[in-house]
Amino acid sequence: MHRNSSPLGFLPTRLLLAASSALWAACGTAPTAPAPVALPTTELTELAVNVVTADLSRPDPDAAFWRDVAPGLVSLIAQPVTAPRPEITTTSSIYVQAVHDASTVAFRLQWADTELSEAGHLGEFSDAVAMEFPMVGDKLPSVMMGAKDDPVHIFHWRAQYQRDAERGKPEIKDLYPNASVDMYPMDFKDAPSGGKDDKEAFNPGIAIGNPQSYSKTGVDEIIAEGFSTSSVEEGHGAAGRGVWKDGMWSVVITRPMVIDGGSTLAVGRPNSLSFAVWQGGKDEVASRKCIHMAWLPLKVL
Amino acid sequence: MPNVENWHLKRDVAYPYEGHRPARQWAIVFDLNKCIACQTCTLACKTTWTSGKGQEYMFWNNVETKPWGGFPLAWDLRILEKLGRQDWAANGEYLGKTLIEAAPPTERVLHFAPKDEDWMYPNIGEDDCGGGTLDSGAHLDSLPHDKWFFYLPRTCAHCTYPACLAACPRKAIYKRPEDGIVLIDQSRCKGYGECVRACPYKKSMYNPWTRTSEKCIGCYPAVEQGIQPQCVVNCIGKIRVMGFISPPAVARADNPVDFLVHEKQLALPYYPQLGLEPNIYYIPPIHADPQYLEQMFGPRVHEAVARYKELHKDPEAAGLLCLIGGTERIIHRFTVKAGIAVGYDEKDEEILRVPVTETPFERAAFDEKLGAVRNNNP
Numbered sequence: 001m002h003r004n005s006s007p008l009g010f011l012p013t014r015l016l017l018a019a020s021s022a023l024w025a026a027c028g029t030a031p032t033a034p035a036p037v038a039l040p041t042t043e044l045t046e047l048a049v050n051v052v053t054a055d056l057s058r059p060d061p062d063a064a065f066w067r068d069v070a071p072g073l074v075s076l077i078a079q080p081v082t083a084p085r086p087e088i089t090t091t092s093s094i095y096v097q098a099v100h101d102a103s104t105v106a107f108r109l110q111w112a113d114t115e116l117s118e119a120g121h122l123g124e125f126s127d128a129v130a131m132e133f134p135m136v137g138d139k140l141p142s143v144m145m146g147a148k149d150d151p152v153h154i155f156h157w158r159a160q161y162q163r164d165a166e167r168g169k170p171e172i173k174d175l176y177p178n179a180s181v182d183m184y185p186m187d188f189k190d191a192p193s194g195g196k197d198d199k200e201a202f203n204p205g206i207a208i209g210n211p212q213s214y215s216k217t218g219v220d221e222i223i224a225e226g227f228s229t230s231s232v233e234e235g236h237g238a239a240g241r242g243v244w245k246d247g248m249w250s251v252v253i254t255r256p257m258v259i260d261g262g263s264t265l266a267v268g269r270p271n272s273l274s275f276a277v278w279q280g281g282k283d284e285v286a287s288r289k290c291i292h293m294a295w296l297p298l299k300v301l
Numbered sequence: 302m303p304n305v306e307n308w309h310l311k312r313d314v315a316y317p318y319e320g321h322r323p324a325r326q327w328a329i330v331f332d333l334n335k336c337i338a339c340q341t342c343t344l345a346c347k348t349t350w351t352s353g354k355g356q357e358y359m360f361w362n363n364v365e366t367k368p369w370g371g372f373p374l375a376w377d378l379r380i381l382e383k384l385g386r387q388d389w390a391a392n393g394e395y396l397g398k399t400l401i402e403a404a405p406p407t408e409r410v411l412h413f414a415p416k417d418e419d420w421m422y423p424n425i426g427e428d429d430c431g432g433g434t435l436d437s438g439a440h441l442d443s444l445p446h447d448k449w450f451f452y453l454p455r456t457c458a459h460c461t462y463p464a465c466l467a468a469c470p471r472k473a474i475y476k477r478p479e480d481g482i483v484l485i486d487q488s489r490c491k492g493y494g495e496c497v498r499a500c501p502y503k504k505s506m507y508n509p510w511t512r513t514s515e516k517c518i519g520c521y522p523a524v525e526q527g528i529q530p531q532c533v534v535n536c537i538g539k540i541r542v543m544g545f546i547s548p549p550a551v552a553r554a555d556n557p558v559d560f561l562v563h564e565k566q567l568a569l570p571y572y573p574q575l576g577l578e579p580n581i582y583y584i585p586p587i588h589a590d591p592q593y594l595e596q597m598f599g600p601r602v603h604e605a606v607a608r609y610k611e612l613h614k615d616p617e618a619a620g621l622l623c624l625i626g627g628t629e630r631i632i633h634r635f636t637v638k639a640g641i642a643v644g645y646d647e648k649d650e651e652i653l654r655v656p657v658t659e660t661p662f663e664r665a666a667f668d669e670k671l672g673a674v675r676n677n678n679p
Contacts, residue, residue, distance in 0.1 A: 171354060
């Protein structure tokens, strides 16, 4: 199925109506009718991963080949099991496409979000999306982040992490330009022992090696065995890049087909995956998220 | 959900985890009649613990003016408003709901989430009076005062039932079994900010540089060596004492904290109705509005104020107040005999000895040797 590559194509009808009304008001002339698109309206039952001849080494939401891949609709609901959880479903569907080149699998994930949220300021949270895969054997673990001895392998992309990669991890002056700071410990030129370690001793999370405290590249690889157990692991080359445009996130996450000690995909072998989306602007973080409540079968062709 | 015993409220309260009281519980008692908001405590804490990147705005210890001040902005009013009615029975039992009990099904703790602007005015309301406005000068010639304010120094309360710990989805927050100090494991925290939302006293703070949440650590490295926290030992007004508080049934009258809280019932927890059994205790200000004080300290506040006014008749209490601020070391036991107050450490070795009434020394107004009139300088 061929479809228009405009991200507007995935917008829910009510957003399209709002956008066209605004345009109408602004221009004072009849708005151009939106280009017809083939929006999937029925739930995807199996995600087919077709082979492409393309460079998948760099995740690219605007790559031409995505036009030739049919998107599938995957429904989400507010995480219903553990508190804290959202009161309402903020993201009701995610549109999924996937391709592979025998060694790398690329997923394009798109969902409507009316505002871009990169976190940074106090009390702000980031837009994010995650895919999870079962880790071992044919038995499917709990879709709720796995279970003890039944781990899941998660690829977690955040707009905040992408900002780190593209514009550097923000300091207080980047977040609050008018902030006044005299100096930081060991950060003055005559400090007798102002080495990196001495400075980092004043940044507890960094000093103790918490992966959360370092500059990110875009995608965290996480192993989890149930709620509250997620643990960021050494990466295996997964990458991600997202573009937010016209109220729509379009994020590509690439991962190696084979990950020793992690989840592995193979041509012809049945596998599964599931999804979660966070809208930072709605204060969603951690268990405050919208999720797909089941494993979606995945078939690498 | 388990029920745990909360002696502040004289009843069991709901809490997500079983109750395990620590071997002993870190606690600070503050005499609010003495605090002058010099902020020496604030700076002692700031220079010791929060001078790094991402901690620029943090004050693990702060002093705010009541009724108008609050760091973050209106932290107390906003959670009290959410909680609704907070009634007490005549016998001192709390009849309302705690933050855990009042949480909607989607949340672990009833809370409000502060935004960045809420943290931007640590001194808002400083020295602003409650009690309305006046067209001309006031005459404060009776207690309580018509126009009033008081200073409220605050650290983390290292609650017996911490809301931050209850709310953390990663179980990254723990309460030390040896001294009850509540810590955020900096290697496990992922900066979700659930503790920042949940702590009603707003003493968990998010570090945007390390992307973890941080909080007052009770100066545990000092406490482990028998030394009181920085905010206590640097208090120039000598208004505070750190020690270990016992539950009422096993309180010891010769333990300074137990003496002030249990024996004399002078010091009270603040906002006990939130249900967390906070472990910082306040001797209430005797001049402030009684209704306001009741909201903050519960119905026992009126008796505490009355007792404080009679304190000068109590040689034992007067002796203890002389010991407070006289040593860096944690006083585990004290005695007052024959006008001498003595403090002892954990090994029951004497660490300080002071007269309850200092011997007056009179000097002639005129110094014959220098041929000069003396003033009060030493």
